[in-house]
Amino acid sequence: MTDQNIIEISGVEKRFGTFTAVKDLNLTLKEGEFFSLLGPSGCGKTTALRMIAGFQDHDAGSIRIAGQDMAHIPANKRPANMVFQSYAIFPHLNVGDNVAFGLRKLGLSKADMKTRVAEALEMVELGGLQARKADELSGGQRQRVALARALVMRPKVLLLDEPLSALDKNLREAMQLEMRRLQQKLGITFVMVTHDQYEAMTMSDRIGVMFAGKLEQVDRPEVLYARPCNRRVASFIGGMNFLDARVTGDNGATVDVNLQGFGPLTIDVNPNAPARSPDLLAGIRPEQLEIGAQRPEGYDACLQGTVSDIAFYGESVHYYVRAAGVEQPISAAVPNYFHTVDHKRGDQVWLGVQNASVIDLGARDA
Amino acid sequence: MAGLLRTEAGKGLALSAPASLYVGLLVAAPLGILVAYSFWTQTYVEIDKTLTWANYLEAATDPLVRHLMLRSILIAGAVTAATVALAYPIAYFIAFRTQKKTLWLLLITIPFWSSYLLRVFSWKLILGFNGVLNSALISLGLIDEPLTFLLYNEFAVVLTLAHAWAPFAILPIYVSLQKIDRSLLEAATDLGCSKLERFVRVTLPLTVPGIIAASLIIFIPTVGDYVTPSLVGGSQGKMIANLIQVQFGPANNWPLGATLSLVAMASVGFAAILFAVLATALGRRIR
Amino acid sequence: MSEPLNKPLSPAVSKARRKPIRFPWLLAYAVGYLIFLYLPVLLLPLFSFNDGTIVAFPMKGFTLKWYAQLGEQDTLLQAMINSLTVGAVTALVATSLGLFAARAYVRYRFKGRELSEGLVMLPLVIPGIIVASSMLVLFISLGLKPSLTTVILGHVFVALPFAVSIMKSAFDDFDQSLEEAAFDLGESVIGTFRRVTLPIVAPGIVASLLVTFTVSFDEFVLAFFLSGNQPTLPVYIWSQIRFPAKLPNTLALGSLLLLASVQLLLTAEYFRRRSTKSASKSA
Numbered sequence: 001m002t003d004q005n006i007i008e009i010s011g012v013e014k015r016f017g018t019f020t021a022v023k024d025l026n027l028t029l030k031e032g033e034f035f036s037l038l039g040p041s042g043c044g045k046t047t048a049l050r051m052i053a054g055f056q057d058h059d060a061g062s063i064r065i066a067g068q069d070m071a072h073i074p075a076n077k078r079p080a081n082m083v084f085q086s087y088a089i090f091p092h093l094n095v096g097d098n099v100a101f102g103l104r105k106l107g108l109s110k111a112d113m114k115t116r117v118a119e120a121l122e123m124v125e126l127g128g129l130q131a132r133k134a135d136e137l138s139g140g141q142r143q144r145v146a147l148a149r150a151l152v153m154r155p156k157v158l159l160l161d162e163p164l165s166a167l168d169k170n171l172r173e174a175m176q177l178e179m180r181r182l183q184q185k186l187g188i189t190f191v192m193v194t195h196d197q198y199e200a201m202t203m204s205d206r207i208g209v210m211f212a213g214k215l216e217q218v219d220r221p222e223v224l225y226a227r228p229c230n231r232r233v234a235s236f237i238g239g240m241n242f243l244d245a246r247v248t249g250d251n252g253a254t255v256d257v258n259l260q261g262f263g264p265l266t267i268d269v270n271p272n273a274p275a276r277s278p279d280l281l282a283g284i285r286p287e288q289l290e291i292g293a294q295r296p297e298g299y300d301a302c303l304q305g306t307v308s309d310i311a312f313y314g315e316s317v318h319y320y321v322r323a324a325g326v327e328q329p330i331s332a333a334v335p336n337y338f339h340t341v342d343h344k345r346g347d348q349v350w351l352g353v354q355n356a357s358v359i360d361l362g363a364r365d366a
Numbered sequence: 367m368a369g370l371l372r373t374e375a376g377k378g379l380a381l382s383a384p385a386s387l388y389v390g391l392l393v394a395a396p397l398g399i400l401v402a403y404s405f406w407t408q409t410y411v412e413i414d415k416t417l418t419w420a421n422y423l424e425a426a427t428d429p430l431v432r433h434l435m436l437r438s439i440l441i442a443g444a445v446t447a448a449t450v451a452l453a454y455p456i457a458y459f460i461a462f463r464t465q466k467k468t469l470w471l472l473l474i475t476i477p478f479w480s481s482y483l484l485r486v487f488s489w490k491l492i493l494g495f496n497g498v499l500n501s502a503l504i505s506l507g508l509i510d511e512p513l514t515f516l517l518y519n520e521f522a523v524v525l526t527l528a529h530a531w532a533p534f535a536i537l538p539i540y541v542s543l544q545k546i547d548r549s550l551l552e553a554a555t556d557l558g559c560s561k562l563e564r565f566v567r568v569t570l571p572l573t574v575p576g577i578i579a580a581s582l583i584i585f586i587p588t589v590g591d592y593v594t595p596s597l598v599g600g601s602q603g604k605m606i607a608n609l610i611q612v613q614f615g616p617a618n619n620w621p622l623g624a625t626l627s628l629v630a631m632a633s634v635g636f637a638a639i640l641f642a643v644l645a646t647a648l649g650r651r652i653r
Numbered sequence: 654m655s656e657p658l659n660k661p662l663s664p665a666v667s668k669a670r671r672k673p674i675r676f677p678w679l680l681a682y683a684v685g686y687l688i689f690l691y692l693p694v695l696l697l698p699l700f701s702f703n704d705g706t707i708v709a710f711p712m713k714g715f716t717l718k719w720y721a722q723l724g725e726q727d728t729l730l731q732a733m734i735n736s737l738t739v740g741a742v743t744a745l746v747a748t749s750l751g752l753f754a755a756r757a758y759v760r761y762r763f764k765g766r767e768l769s770e771g772l773v774m775l776p777l778v779i780p781g782i783i784v785a786s787s788m789l790v791l792f793i794s795l796g797l798k799p800s801l802t803t804v805i806l807g808h809v810f811v812a813l814p815f816a817v818s819i820m821k822s823a824f825d826d827f828d829q830s831l832e833e834a835a836f837d838l839g840e841s842v843i844g845t846f847r848r849v850t851l852p853i854v855a856p857g858i859v860a861s862l863l864v865t866f867t868v869s870f871d872e873f874v875l876a877f878f879l880s881g882n883q884p885t886l887p888v889y890i891w892s893q894i895r896f897p898a899k900l901p902n903t904l905a906l907g908s909l910l911l912l913a914s915v916q917l918l919l920t921a922e923y924f925r926r927r928s929t930k931s932a933s934k935s936a
Contacts, residue, residue, distance in 0.1 A: 055833055076836045088834035092852045101848075102838025153838060378761030385754035385813060386769040392810050393775060396787030399794050456686050459679040472922065473687060477694045479918040481871040483887050484907045487894060488693035491700070491708045498696060501709035532690060583778060590780020592874050597894070607782040614786050614878070624790060627783045634780065 001032040001205065006156060006189045007052065011061030014047050021047045023213045025061065031156075032187045034180065036200040039210035040236070045193045046161060048210070052191065053159050054078045066156050080157040081150035085165065087142045089134045095121070096130030099149045120152035123182065140171050147179070151186070158183075160192040164199060176202050197237050201225070209233045217272060229272040231361055234283050239318075241289075241330050244364065245282040257282065259358065261326040262301040266355050273362030281361040286333035288357035291319055291343070292350050299352030305330070307347045317341055321351055403624035413621070421625035431609065431626065438605040438630070439637055441520055442588040445527040446581050452528060453535035453580070460536075461543035471540070478533040483593055489526040490598050493517040518600025526594050535580040542576025543569070567652060574649030581645070582638055589634045606630050697911060701904040708900065719905035729906065732889035736870055739801055739885055743808040743869040748861045750809070751816025752854075758817075759824035770817075777814045784810065785878035792879070799881030807875040812865040819864060819925065823857025856924040863921035867914050886910065 007029040014022040022044040029035050037045040050056040052063060054075030063070045065079055081102075090098050099117045108116070121127050124144035137145065143163060150158055163179070164172045180203045183190045194200050200207045201221040208218040209232075217229040228234035231242060245267075249256035254266050259282055267282070290296045295304075305323030312318075316336055320329035332351055334342070343349055404421055407414045425431050460470045477485070492498045493516040500512040516522060546569065554564040592607040599605065606626065613623030701720070705713040723729060757763070758770050776784065784807065792803045831853070835845040873887040880888055890906065893899045 053833075053837060055836075074836075075833070076839050076841060080837075082834070082837045084830040084834055086828055086830050088828060088830035090831060090834075090849060090853075101835065102840070105839045105844075149834075149838065374761045375763035378757040378763030378766060381753040381757035381761070382763075382766070382769045385750040385817065386772050388750060389773050389775060389810065389813060392788065392791075392806070393772075393779075396784075396791040399790050400787045403790055452686065455679060455682050459683045463677075463679050470683070474690065476915055476918065477690045479867060479871075480694055480911045480914045481873075481887060481907070483871070483873045483890060484697060484911060485693050487890075487903075487907070488696050492693060492696060494708075496707065496709050498700075498709060501711075505710050529689065529693065532686075586778045587780050590782040592782045607780070610782055610786055614789060620790065623786055627786050630780070631783055 001030050004031040005029070006031040006033075006066055007191070008064040008067075009052070009061070012048075012051065012058045012063060013060040014044070014051060014056065015059050020213050022051070022058075025215055027208060027215065027218065029157075029189055029191065031189055034183050034190045034192070034203060034205045036192045036194055036204040036207045037210055038194055038197060038200040038207050038236070041195055043210040044213040045195075045210045049082075049159050049161055049191065049193045052157070053080055053082050079155055080159055081153045081155040082159040082161065083143075083146045083150050083163045085162045087146040087166070089137070089142050089145055091134045093134065094130065095126065095132045095134070095137070095145055098134065098145055099130075099152050101149060102153045116152055120148040123151065124148045125178075139167055140175065143167065143175065147182075151188070155188065157189045157191060160190060162193055162195070165194075165196070172199070179203065201237070209236060211236075219272070223272075227270050227272050227359065228283070228361065229270070229274075231281060231283075234359070234361055239286045239331060239333070240359075241284045241286065242328070242361075243282045243284065243326065243330075245280050245358075247278055247280060255280075255360070257358075259301065261303045261323050261330070262351075262353060263303075265301050265353075265358055267358045267360055268356070270360035270362065273360055279364055281364045283359040283361050284330075284353060284357055285359075286318060286331040287316070287335075288353065289330070289332035290352040291321070291332040291334060292352070293343070293347070295350045296352035300355045302350055302352045303330075304348065304350050307343050307345050307349055310341065310343070310345060312341065319343055319349070321349060323351075400624045400627055403621050404628055406621045408619055408621050411618075421622050422629075424622065425625050425629050431606075431629075434604060434606045434609050435630065435633060437520075438589045438607070439633065441523055441527075441603075441605060442585050442591075443637075444520075444524050445531065445588050446585045448524055449528045449531050449535045449584055450539070450577060450580055453532060454539055454577075457536050457539035457543055457576075460540055471537075474536055475533050478530075482530060485530060486526055486594050486597050489522070489529065490517065493522055493525075493598065517598060519602045520599075522598040522600075523594055523603040523605075526598050527588055527591065530594070531584045531588065534583050538579040538583070539573055539576040542573040542579075546572050571649050571652045574645060578642055578645050581641060585641070586634050586638055589637075590630060694911060697904050698908040701901070701908040703901070706898065706901055708904070719901040720909075722902055723905055723909075726902075728884075729889060732884050732886045735801055735880075735883055736886040739804050739808060739876075740866040740869040742805050743812050744862045744866040746805070746809045747812040747816040747865040748820070748858060750813060751820045751861060751865075752858065755817050755820030755824050759821055759827075760829065773817050774814045776811045781811075781874040785875045788875070789878045799879050801880065801883050803879040803881075804876050804883075804885065807879050808869040808872055811872065811875065812868045815864050815868055816861045819861040820854070820857055822925075823854045823860075827853060856927040860921040860925035863917050863924070867917050867921075870917075871910075871914060 005028055007027070009025055009027040012022060012025040013020065025048060037048060039045045047056060051058050052065070052070075054070065054073065054077075070078060090101065093101070096117055099120055100113055103113050103116060117130065118127070121129060124147050126141060126144050126148065129141075132141075134142075143166070146163075164175055167175060176199055179190075192200075192203065201224075204221060206218060206220055207224055209216050209224065211232050217224065217233050219227070224233070224237055228237060228240075234240045234242075243260040243262070245257040245259045245265075247255050248258055248264070251266070252269075254268055256264065256266050257280065259265050273280075290299060295302055303323050303326075305321040305326075307319050308322045308329050309320040310317065311320075314336065316333045318331050318333050320331050322329050330351060405417045405419070407416070407418060407420060456474070460467055460474075464470055490497075494500070495512050495514065495517065497517070499516065500509075503509045504512065550568055550572075551564060554568045559567060589605075590607045590610075591605065592611060595603050595605040595608055599608075607630075610623050610626045610630070613619045613626060700708045700712070702715050702717070703712045704716040704718075754769070754773060758766060788803070788807050788810075789799070792799065792806070797803055827850070831849055832845050835849045836842070840848060871887065872885075873891065876885045876888050877891065884892065886906075890903060893903045893906075
């Protein structure tokens with residue numbers, strides 16, 4: 001990654017009739033960055049991507065790629081190429097001709113073209129498959145051809161629309177790592193649209209989370225996980241218990257709170273979350289809670305409750321605990337180290353939490 | 367203009383305009399002129415352009431017109447009923463009882479693509495007094511005298527048209543049968559329906575749209591059919607189209623012909639709408 | 654309780670169990686129906702080889718002379734040329750109009766789309782005699798004498814619904830992101846149409862050309878009203894039907910036409926299948 005800005009989006013809006021698909025989008029991407037737009041279906045992430053690609057005009061604001069305003073530049077003249085969700089492999093052309101499709105417009109010599117096609121296919125580990133017909137490709141191979149066909153154009157930006165959603169789980173996980181490796185090797189900026197939080201977190205340098213046309217938060221995956229800016233972002237990425245907290249004292253970088261069910265704690269102020277007063281919404285990740293039959297030692301606050309449900313995930317066990325004064329059951333995740341499920345439904349248990357594990361999510365209605 | 371062509375709506379309009387203008391003009395312009403003619407009169411080759419209701423009066427009072435119009439609608443109704451009734455089991459067979467759906471659909475449609483005129487002509491040869499059917503039955507010793515009720519009557523017209531329109535009935539019904547979610551049928555059985563009840567209460571109501579589509583697509587053109595009544599209808603089987611042709615041809619009375627065309631179109635439209643409304647209501651009555 | 658659990662696992666077994674050997678009434682009916690459909694179509698060729706002028710059983714000997722006599726008739730040859738001309742022009746015009754309209758319907762959302770779609774299908778449901786008589790009146794009023802031109806104008810009208818629906822299904826299966834991909838890779842609008850759209854919908858175009866040609870080639874009523882003194886083949890046949898002596902020749906000619914129509918349509922069907930197959934492969 002360099003410090004050079006490659007994409008600068010400011011104040012971009014897109015309306016379809018009375019429906020606003022994208023609201024006031026502001027985003028700056030660095031050269032060589034792997035960026036993901038994450039959000040539920042219909043949140044406007046694909047529209048945003050298609051505006052960058054040039055398949056959709058924007059109604060307000062500006063989009064610049066490599067310093068150049070894209071307002072009147074059609075998709076076929078933009079230094080960005082796209083990997084389509086359906087892959088859009090031309091059914092009447094073989095693999096080689098698919099990859100060479102865009103190159104033919106560049107006036108290269110036959111030999112140059114051949115070399116570049118071969119290199120591109122080599123890059124996606126499809127070396128030598130030039131003559132393969134489009135309908136003889138497996139799902140994973142189609143994905144690779146789509147990738148090679150876009151990368152062979154040597155774009156400044158590669159746009160990927162849910163590139164892995166058509167693949168089965170194992171292949172998808174293998175391709176996630178492979179694409180990440182490829183992106184780092186080439187140093188090209190990747191902008192990917194996905195609804196899969198794990199895909200976004202494993203592959204991206206930064207993630208932008210979108211809801212209802214609005215970009216809510218842009219951050220590195222670990223920051224997004226540790227310091228989400230509000231309830232929507234927090235609930236879309238990983239599991240989260242939401243509890244009300246009354247602010248009892250403000251110490252600048254920390255606040256004293258009275259946490260629903262747990263009692264007094266001192267937690268860090270979340271710089272990403274907007275102002276709070278007098279109450280704030282607090283979040284606790286299930287895996288950050290300690291659970292035990294006895295009151296756990298060395299925790300900043302504890303609560304006693306009854307196990308209402310148990311969900312076994314394999315790598316972990318989730319216990320749902322009902323406690324007095326808390327409406328929703330609180331979930332606590334325990335890593336499955338010893339192949340045991342220690343508590344059963346109806347057991348009395350204790351939950352313990354540290355100050356540092358409680359996330360300030362700002363005002364309750366934000 | 368260039369700006370308009372860049373929007374989606376502009377492109378869509380520009381691309382579809384030639385086709386819709388072509389059809390629109392060739393529907394509206396002739397219709398307009400037909401309406402104009404219907405208020406004029408003609409003596410030999412002279413067209414008298416004074417506006418008059420005379421043609422409509424004649425169409426309303428002439429018993430021959432009323433008779434032919436009524437017969438055309440009745441024959442078209444019979445053709446529609448016969449074709450749909452004969453076609454439904456075939457559509458059902460293709461949708462539910464065979465794996466070779468495409469082959470059967472192809473087999474059903476091939477005869478339709480041969481010339482309509484020739485198929486009607488062939489029926490005339492089959493049904494005639496000294497025709498194929500009679501001669502075959504006689505040589506097999508099944509009858510002694512040729513059957514006379516085969517040709518030159520309403521029966522011949524209905525049979526021939528039911529043959530001509532077969533694919534138009536089979537295809538829409540097949541499509542509506544094919545669309546039925548198979549789990550609906552399983553649910554009906556699960557809820558205690560016998561096979562027959564299941565057909566009457568689930569399958570049939572769900573295919574009503576297909577039946578209506580098939581019926582209209584057969585009924586409307588059939589009312590105005592010319593070739594079949596001319597070739598196999600005899601004097602008993604003449605229909606309104608024959609009378610219209612006479613006005614534009616031998617009788618050379620275009621204003622009356624125009625009036626008859628318009629009256630026929632209006633009657634067809636009225637009958638078709640009436641039928642669609644009734645059939646839809648009937649389909650909803652099944653619970 | 655094991656019975657219902659087994660069912661989804663072994664449909665073949667349960668099917669066989671549910672249906673003991675029973676007479677397949679529906680299949681029998683279907684076969685009977687096919688015989689009814691094909692009887693008149695196969696009869697013409699059968700009797701066209703019959704060495705006699707009366708179409709009745711028992712048949713006389715086998716002969717090819719009715720076919721041989723066809724070549725000697727100049728009016729027939731002229732009618733054939735007329736029909737081919739009308740069919741070819743009709744196919745080209747209707748398919749071009751249908752190609753653009755179908756693309757608009759499938760690809761773009763615009764005001765009046767449904768109205769326009771309904772309008773181009775209208776010719777299917779107007780009785781032929783009304784189309785024919787009203788067009789005759791229109792063309793005469795415009796000063797256009799009945800001729801092959803007026804027949805073509807009428808035939809394009811009736812062939813258009815066929816062209817539009819064939820082209821619509823060709824575009825329906827066409828993944829729009831293919832065009833976007835081409836555009837994204839630097840191709841121009843026209844280049845995209847030429848290098849991607851056209852090759853993929855080409856089988857659909859061929860199918861549409863063949864079908865609209867056949868529709869025109871077989872059409873009678875419009876041609877009867879609009880052809881004036883330039884008869885097409887069906888109009889020529891109509892004039893021959895009245896003469897019993899010409900019957901065997903008419904049978905021979907009819908058989909050739911049947912063969913040609915069916916051949917054309919099977920070819921069209923082949924291309925139509927290929928079009929949907931190739932377009933759906935992109936997904």
